[in-house]
Amino acid sequence: MTNHWVDIKNADVILIMGGNAAEAHPCGFKWVTEAKAHNNAHFMVVDPRFNRSAAVADFYAPIRSGSDIVFLGGIINYLLTNDKIHHEYVKNYTDFSFIVREDFAFDEGIFSGYNPETRTYDKASWDYELGEDGFVKVDPTLQHPRCVYQWLKRHYASYTPEKVESVCGTPKEKFLHVAEKFASTAQAGRVATIMYALGWTQHTIGAQMLRTGAMIQLLCGNIGVAGGGMNALRGHSNIQGLTDLGILSASLPGYLSLPNEAEQEYSKYIAARTPKLLRPGQMNYWQNTPKFHVSLMKAWWGPAATAENNWAYDYLPKLDMQYDMLRIFDLMVQGKVNGYIAQGFNPLAALANSNNVREGLKKLKFLVVMDPLVTETSEFWKSYGEFNDVDSASIQTEVFRLPTTCFAEEDGAVVSSSRVLQWHWKASEPPGEARTDMAIMSGLHLRLKKLYETEGGKFPDPIVNLWWPYARADHPTSEEIAKEYNGRALVDLKDANGNIIRKAGEQLGGFGELRDDGSTVCGCWIWSGCWTSSGNQMARRDNSDPTGIGNTLNWAWAWPANRRVLYNRASADRQGKPFNPNRVLIEWNGSKWVGADVPDIALTANPEVVNPFIMNPEGVARFFSRKGMNDGPFPTHYEAFDNPLGYNPMYPKNKLAVINPAARILKSTEGTQGSPEEFPHVGTTYRLTEHFHYWTKHVQLNNIIQPQQFVEIGEALAKELGIEDNQMVKVSSKRGFVKAVAVVTKRIKPLQIDGKTIHQVGVPIHWGFSSTGRKGYLANNLTASIGDANSQTPESKTFLVKVEKA
Numbered sequence: 001m002t003n004h005w006v007d008i009k010n011a012d013v014i015l016i017m018g019g020n021a022a023e024a025h026p027c028g029f030k031w032v033t034e035a036k037a038h039n040n041a042h043f044m045v046v047d048p049r050f051n052r053s054a055a056v057a058d059f060y061a062p063i064r065s066g067s068d069i070v071f072l073g074g075i076i077n078y079l080l081t082n083d084k085i086h087h088e089y090v091k092n093y094t095d096f097s098f099i100v101r102e103d104f105a106f107d108e109g110i111f112s113g114y115n116p117e118t119r120t121y122d123k124a125s126w127d128y129e130l131g132e133d134g135f136v137k138v139d140p141t142l143q144h145p146r147c148v149y150q151w152l153k154r155h156y157a158s159y160t161p162e163k164v165e166s167v168c169g170t171p172k173e174k175f176l177h178v179a180e181k182f183a184s185t186a187q188a189g190r191v192a193t194i195m196y197a198l199g200w201t202q203h204t205i206g207a208q209m210l211r212t213g214a215m216i217q218l219l220c221g222n223i224g225v226a227g228g229g230m231n232a233l234r235g236h237s238n239i240q241g242l243t244d245l246g247i248l249s250a251s252l253p254g255y256l257s258l259p260n261e262a263e264q265e266y267s268k269y270i271a272a273r274t275p276k277l278l279r280p281g282q283m284n285y286w287q288n289t290p291k292f293h294v295s296l297m298k299a300w301w302g303p304a305a306t307a308e309n310n311w312a313y314d315y316l317p318k319l320d321m322q323y324d325m326l327r328i329f330d331l332m333v334q335g336k337v338n339g340y341i342a343q344g345f346n347p348l349a350a351l352a353n354s355n356n357v358r359e360g361l362k363k364l365k366f367l368v369v370m371d372p373l374v375t376e377t378s379e380f381w382k383s384y385g386e387f388n389d390v391d392s393a394s395i396q397t398e399v400f401r402l403p404t405t406c407f408a409e410e411d412g413a414v415v416s417s418s419r420v421l422q423w424h425w426k427a428s429e430p431p432g433e434a435r436t437d438m439a440i441m442s443g444l445h446l447r448l449k450k451l452y453e454t455e456g457g458k459f460p461d462p463i464v465n466l467w468w469p470y471a472r473a474d475h476p477t478s479e480e481i482a483k484e485y486n487g488r489a490l491v492d493l494k495d496a497n498g499n500i501i502r503k504a505g506e507q508l509g510g511f512g513e514l515r516d517d518g519s520t521v522c523g524c525w526i527w528s529g530c531w532t533s534s535g536n537q538m539a540r541r542d543n544s545d546p547t548g549i550g551n552t553l554n555w556a557w558a559w560p561a562n563r564r565v566l567y568n569r570a571s572a573d574r575q576g577k578p579f580n581p582n583r584v585l586i587e588w589n590g591s592k593w594v595g596a597d598v599p600d601i602a603l604t605a606n607p608e609v610v611n612p613f614i615m616n617p618e619g620v621a622r623f624f625s626r627k628g629m630n631d632g633p634f635p636t637h638y639e640a641f642d643n644p645l646g647y648n649p650m651y652p653k654n655k656l657a658v659i660n661p662a663a664r665i666l667k668s669t670e671g672t673q674g675s676p677e678e679f680p681h682v683g684t685t686y687r688l689t690e691h692f693h694y695w696t697k698h699v700q701l702n703n704i705i706q707p708q709q710f711v712e713i714g715e716a717l718a719k720e721l722g723i724e725d726n727q728m729v730k731v732s733s734k735r736g737f738v739k740a741v742a743v744v745t746k747r748i749k750p751l752q753i754d755g756k757t758i759h760q761v762g763v764p765i766h767w768g769f770s771s772t773g774r775k776g777y778l779a780n781n782l783t784a785s786i787g788d789a790n791s792q793t794p795e796s797k798t799f800l801v802k803v804e805k806a
C-alpha cells in the first residue's frame with residue numbers, strides 16, 4: 001500500500017476493483033465502513049460478480065474478467081477530455097511536460113522495438129529526449145506533440161465510454177458514474193482511494209492494470225495524500241515481508257536485485273543500479289545503492305566480504321534467466337530439475353495448471369515439503385476422481401516431509417499491507433516433532449557447510465564463508481535476525497567533523513547511517529530503524545493519534561523510516577503548503593518539514609526545488625514508464641491467453657496484439673490455449689471468507705460452515721444449459737476439469753461483448769484432495785501456465801470453460 005489500512009477512513013471516494021476486501025480482508029475492510037460512516041464516502045465496486053464487497057457498496061458495475069485496462073483507460077480518457085485533472089499536481093509532480101524520444105512509436109497495439117520471434121521489445125526508443133546537459137527536455141506549455149501529456153491523450157483517445165461498454169460489457173452509464181466520481185476528486189479538497197488485489201494481478205496484463213489505476217490517481221492528485229493512494233491488499237499475513245526480503249528468484253532484500261549473466265563485474269552491476277539524475281536539483285534514493293548493497297554483503301559474509309574482493313560479489317549468482325514459479329515447473333516438466341524444496345507452499349494446489357505441476361513433481365529425484373500440515377503437494381501421487389491413472393509405483397520421486405511450526409509457535413514480526421512491522425510473541429509450544437523453519441534451514445545449512453568443508457566442491461566459498469554469528473548456530477533466534485535486518489556499526493562511526501555517532505557494535509538508527517566502506521552491516525536496508533539502540537521498535541504499542549489522521553507513529557514501526565504514507569511530500573504544493581488544510585500529512589514551516597507523518601524527503605529539502613517522487617531520478621511520477629515495463633510505457637489492453645473473441649477489440653486489425661505481445665509463454669503453455677468454440681464461457685477464480693486457501697480444509701469448523709465445493713453460474717446460463725441450483729456440474733477448460741455443485745445465482749449476469757453474449761463462471765479456489773473434510777477438485781486444473789509480462793504471475797483470473805451436467 002502507498003497508504004495504510006487505517007488511512008482508508010480519510011477517503012471521500014473508494015473504489016474496490018480487482019479485489020473483494022469484504023470477503024478476503026474482512027478485518028481491514030472496517031476502514032471502508034468507517035469512511036462511509038464518518039466521512040460520507042462514496043464506495044464503488046467493479047467486479048465480474050456482485051460479490052460480498054458489492055453487497056455493502058453504494059454502487060456496483062459489472063465487468064468482463066480481464067478487460068480492466070479498457071475501463072481504467074476509459075477513465076483516463078474521460079478525465080483528460082473533460083479536463084478534470086489536478087493541474088498544479090500533474091504539472092509539478094509528474095512527467096506531463098517531459099518530451100519523449102522521436103523514434104518512440106505505437107501502432108495498432110504494438111510499441112516500437114518489437115521482435116515477434118522472441119516476443120520481446122528492444123526498449124531503446126522508450127525514453128525521454130535528453131538535452132546536452134544530460135537532463136530531460138521539457139515543454140512547460142504542454143503543447144509539444146511528443147510531450148507525455150500529448151502522448152497520453154492520443155494513447156487513450158480510443159478508450160471511449162462506448163468502447164468500454166462493448167469490450168468490458170459494462171453499461172455506459174455505469175462506467176460514467178465511476179468516471180465522474182473520480183473526476184470529483186481532481187481538486188485539493190477531495191480524495192479517492194483504490195483498493196485492489198488479485199483480480200488485477202493475476203492476468204497476463206496484471207502489472208499494467210495496476211499502473212492504469214495509478215495513472216488515474218496521479219491525474220486526480222490522489223497519490224501521497226491522506227485518504228488516497230494505490231492500495232494493494234496483500235494476501236498471507238506476511239507476504240509483504242516476503243517481498244521486502246526479496247525471497248523471489250531475481251531479488252535481494254530491500255528491492256535490490258541480483259546480477260544477471262552480463263554483469264560479471266561489480267562496477268557494471270553497481271553502475272546500472274545507481275541512476276543519474278534526470279532533472280536538476282533532485283535527490284534520488286537509489287543513488288545510495290552502494291551503501292545498501294555493501295551493508296547487505298557484510299551482513300551475509302562478514303569478514304569474508306572485503307573491498308579487495310568487491311564485497312564478495314563473486315558469491316552472488318548471476319542469473320541466466322528469471323527462475324519464477326512458472327519457469328521452475330516448466331523446467332521440471334522437461335526433466336531439468338533434480339530436487340525441490342516446498343517451504344510453506346503448496347504448488348500443486350496454488351500454481352496454474354495443476355496437471356502440469358504434477359507432471360513436474362513426478363520427474364524430480366527428490367521433493368522436500370516443510371509444512372505443519374499435509375498438503376496436496378506432499379502427497380501428489382494420491383489421486384482423487386480425475387487422476388485415477390496415476391500409478392504411484394512408476395514415480396521415482398523421493399519425498400521428505402519435515403513438519404514445521406506455525407507462526408503462533410514462534411516469536412517474530414509480520415509485515416502488514418500497510419508496511420507496518422509488528423512483533424508478536426509465541427503463543428504455544430510446537431506439537432510432536434515439529435521444528436521451526438529457522439531450525440530446519442540452519443540444520444540444512446550447517447550440514448551443507450560440513451560437506452563442502454570435508455569434500456570440497458565446485459565453489460565452496462559462498463557456503464563455507466557465510467557469516468553465522470549467532471549464539472546457537474543450529475537455531476538463530478528471531479531477535480538476532482531482526483537486529484541483523486536493522487543493522488549495526490562494525491567500527492566507531494564518525495560524522496564529517498570526526499565525532500562518533502555510533503560506537504562499534506551499536507545498532508543503527510536508520511538507513512541514513514549506512515556506509516559503503518564495509519563499516520556497517522544491514523540485512524535489509526528498508527527495515528533499518530526497526531530495532532535501534534532504543535530497542536525493538538516493532539513491539540511498540542502506543543496507539544495515540546494526536547492529529548486524528550490515523551497515522552499512530554508510535555504503534556509498531558513502518559518501513560521506510562516509520563513513514564506511514566509514501567510520497568507524502570506530494571500532499572503539499574510547490575511552496576510546501578498542504579493542498580488540503582483539513583487533512584495535513586506534512587508541511588513546510590519555513591525552515592523544515594513538520595507534520596503528522598515522517599516526511600518522505602530530507603527534513604530541510606527546499607520545497608521549491610526538490611520533487612516528491614524521490615525513488616525516480618527525475619523526482620516526479622511517471623505516466624510514461626520509460627524502460628521499466630516489458631510490455632510498453634503506456635498500459636494497453638490485450639485479451640487474455642484464453643479469450644472469448646479471438647481478436648483484440650481495441651486493435652482488431654493486428655494479430656500480434658491479441659494477447660499481450662510480451663506475455664510469458666513457456667513450453668508448458670504450448671498447445672494449451674482454449675478456443676471459444678469449444679469453451680465459450682469466461683471462468684474466474686476467487687476466495688471465500690470461510691476458508692484460507694488450501695489449509696483450512698483440515699479444520700472441522702471451517703468445513704462445517706463451508707462444507708462442499710461449488711461453482712457459481714448465472715441464472716441465464718443455467719437456463720440455457722438446463723442446469724438447476726444444487727445440481728452437480730462439470731466445468732472444463734483446455735487443461736482439465738472440476739466437478740462441483742452448481743450455485744445458480746442472480747449475482748452473475750450475462751454481458752454483451754462486441755455483439756456477443758458472454759457468460760462468466762465463478763470457481764472458488766479452496767478445495768483439493770488433502771482434506772479432513774469433503775474432498776474436491778483443484779481449481780487450478782482449469783488455469784493455464786502463462787505469465788504476466790512483468791511479474792510472471794500466472795493468469796489465474798481469466799480463462800475459458802464449458803459447463804455441462806456431471
Ligand SMILES: Nc1nc2c(c(=O)[nH]1)N[C@H]1C(S)=C(S)[C@@H](COP(=O)(O)OP(=O)(O)OC[C@H]3O[C@@H](n4cnc5c(=O)[nH]c(N)nc54)[C@H](O)[C@@H]3O)O[C@H]1N2
Pocket residue numbers: 017018019020021023024025046047048049051063064065066067068196197198199200233234235236684685686687688689690691692693797798
Ligand atoms: N478468507 C480468506 N481471506 C484471504 C485469503 C483466503 O484464502 N481466505 N487469501 C489471502 C490472499 S493470499 C490473497 S492474495 C488475498 C486476495 O484477495 P482478493 O484479490 O480480494 O481475492 P480474490 O477472491 O482472489 O479476488 C478478488 C475479486 O476479483 C474478482 N475478479 C476476477 N477477475 C477479475 C477481473 O478481471 N477484473 C476485476 N475487476 N475483478 C476480477 C473476483 O470476482 C473477486 O471478487 O486474499 C487474502 N485473504
Ligand SMILES: Nc1nc2c(c(=O)[nH]1)N[C@H]1C(S)=C(S)[C@@H](COP(=O)(O)OP(=O)(O)OC[C@H]3O[C@@H](n4cnc5c(=O)[nH]c(N)nc54)[C@H](O)[C@@H]3O)O[C@H]1N2
Pocket residue numbers: 198202235236343344345346347349350351352370371372373375404405406407437685686687692693694695765779780783796797
Ligand atoms: N486459480 C487460482 N490460483 C491461485 C490463486 C487464485 O486466486 N486463483 N491465488 C494465488 C495466491 S494469491 C496465493 S498466495 C497462493 C497460495 O498458495 P500457497 O501459499 O501454496 O497456499 P497456502 O494453502 O496458504 O499454503 C501455505 C502453506 O504454508 C503452511 N504454513 C503455515 N505456516 C507455516 C510456517 O510457519 N512454516 C511453514 N513452513 N509452513 C507454514 C500451511 O500449512 C500451508 O500448507 O495461491 C495462488 N493460486
Ligand SMILES: [Mo]
Pocket residue numbers: 234235236239
Ligand atoms: Mo496471495
